Every structure is written in C-alpha cells, then in structure tokens.
Amino acid sequence: SQQGEEDPQALSIQxxxxxxxxxxxxxxxxxxxxxxxxxxxGLVHLILIRSNEREKHSGRLRVTLDTxxxxxxxxxxxxRAADTASYFCATARGGVRDMRFxxxxxxxxxx
Amino acid sequence: xxxxxxxxxxxxxxxxxxxxLSCSPISGHRSVSWYQQTPGQGLQFxxxxxxxTQRNKGNFPGRFSGRQFSNSRSEMNVSTLELGDSAxxxxxxxxxxxxxEQYFxxxxxxxxx
Numbered sequence: 001s002q003q004g005e006e007d008p009q010a011l012s013i014q015x016x017x018x019x020x021x022x023x024x025x026x027x028x029x030x031x032x033x034x035x036x037x038x039x040x041x042g043l044v045h046l047i048l049i050r051s052n053e054r055e056k057h058s059g060r061l062r063v064t065l066d067t068x069x070x071x072x073x074x075x076x077x078x079x080r081a082a083d084t085a086s087y088f089c090a091t092a093r094g095g096v097r098d099m100r101f102x103x104x105x106x107x108x109x110x111x
Numbered sequence: 112x113x114x115x116x117x118x119x120x121x122x123x124x125x126x127x128x129x130x131x132l133s134c135s136p137i138s139g140h141r142s143v144s145w146y147q148q149t150p151g152q153g154l155q156f157x158x159x160x161x162x163x164t165q166r167n168k169g170n171f172p173g174r175f176s177g178r179q180f181s182n183s184r185s186e187m188n189v190s191t192l193e194l195g196d197s198a199x200x201x202x203x204x205x206x207x208x209x210x211x212e213q214y215f216x217x218x219x220x221x222x223x224x
Contacts, residue, residue: 033212042115042201042215088154092211101154 006089006105014110019076021105023089024069032065033090034074037104043088046074081111113138115204115216123222129190132219136183136204142166143185144213145177148199157200160185161207189221197223 007022023032031050035043047063049056049072056063062075076083086104116135124130136143144167145157156169160179177187183204189196199220203213 035215040199040218040220042117042217043203043213045212045214048212099156103153 006087006102008105009103010106010108012108012110013079015079015081017079017109019079019083019107019109021074021087021107023072023074023102025072025089025091025100026070027091027093029067029091029093031092032063032072033092034061034063034072035088035090035101037086037088039085046087076107079107079109081109083107083109115202115214117200117202117216117219119219120217121220121222123224124192125224126192126194128192129188130192130221132187132189132200132202132221134185134187134202134204134216136185136202137214140204140206140214141183142205142207142211143179143183144203144205145185145187146201146203147171148201148218149197154201157187192223194223197221 005024013019029051031048033048034046036046037043047056047058049063049065051067060077065072086106088101088104090099090101092099115137118133142161144159146154147157148154157171158165158177159167163179174190179185199218201218202216205211205213
C-alpha cells in the first residue's frame with residue numbers, strides 16, 4: 001500500500017518557471033526520499049532527507065520536510081524541458097520493506 | 112561505476128508460463144530489492160535480498176520468488192503467470208545500510224497475454 005501522496009497529480013509549466021511538488025504521509029518516518037522517473041524507465045534517486053533535517057539542496061532542487069505536518073515539498077527551480085518526468089516521494093521507517101512510494105506527480109515542462 | 116542492469120528489457124509471455132528476470136547490481140552493493148510497478152497499484156515492494164538471503168518480503172503470492180548469488184546478482188521468478196502480472200519490474204541495489212539510497216535499473220517490461 002502507498003503511504004506518500006503526491007500533490008498535484010499532474011503539473012504543466014513553461015521552461016524557466018519553478019515547479020513545486022508536495023508529498024504528504026501518515027506515519028512517522030526515518031527518512032524521505034525523492035525520485036524521478038522518465039517514462040517507462042527506472043527511477044533516479046534525487047535527494048534523501050532525514051527526519052531530523054528541515055531542508056536540503058542539490059543543484060536546482062530544494063527539498064523541505066515538516067514532520068509536524070507530515071509533509072515534504074520538492075522545488076525545482078528554473079525548470080528545463082529535460083525535467084519532464086514523474087516525481088515520486090518515498091517514505092521509510094526502518095528497512096526496505098517499510099519503504100513506501102507515492103503515486104507520483106507527472107511534471108511536464110514545455111519549451 | 113556501471114549502473115544497475117536488468118535483462119531482458121522486454122518480455123512477452125502467455126498465461127500459465129513462468130518467467131525469470133535478472134538484475135546485476137552496482138559493484139559493491141550487497142542489497143538488491145525488486146519492485147512491481149503498474150498504473151493501478153503504483154510501485155509495490157516484492158522482496159529484498161542481502162548477502163544471498165531474503166531479508167524482507169512484500170505482500171505478494173508465493174508464485175513470486177527470487178534468489179541472490181554470491182556475486183550479488185539477483186534473479187526473480189514468476190510462475191504460473193496471470194494477466195495481472197503484466198507490469199514494469201524494477202530492481203534496485205544499495206549498500207544495505209539503514210539510510211539507503213536505492214539505485215534503480217531500467218526495468219523489465221513484462222506483458223502477459
């Protein structure tokens with residue numbers, strides 16, 4: 001069963017704009033990870049944020065985590081057409097067995 | 112470093128047949144996990160192998176099985192295929208620690224007719 005729920009389900013923006021995706025979850029977590037998946041291909045790990053961290057950056061990506069609200073957000077700044085993909089959050093409490101992926105946000109960046 | 116590789120990339124089988132999928136993890140990674148991805152159920156965890164032992168198992172029937180070899184390569188087997196087994200099967204490897212970043216392969220697209 002899925003725990004993370006991404007919002008929105010789909011997002012369409014113009015190149016150069018920022019894209020924000022949100023993830024909400026229900027139980028306590030150890031860490032939260034964001035992945036990207038291009039159509040029909042494997043997932044690419046983007047960022048892992050631990051439960052005691054509030055914000056993390058990687059290049060044009062910024063992830064925030066609010067454990068009191070059980071939510072996380074992924075911000076992609078200055079988006080590019082190549083950012084078009086589905087983005088998933090995955091929550092983890094302990095072992096891999098406990099890892100739960102959301103249904104994903106489908107991001108389309110128009111050139 | 113070479114990434115996670117999966118073979119075959121595409122497979123078409125008929126109901127009742129069995130299938131074996133293969134995954135080669137990143138060199139040095141001892142944990143290999145398998146996931147099933149479908150439009151309806153999303154990404155679902157199948158099982159994880161670590162040092163040739165199944166360490167975790169998801170809620171899938173016994174028709175789904177796997178194994179891991181001493182070189183960390185893993186195989187997944189599905190017997191008595193059903194139409195609902197049509198999916199993208201993803202393999203992921205990691206170092207196996209608690210704060211695990213998983214590295215995914217490109218997947219095997221299985222179609223059952």
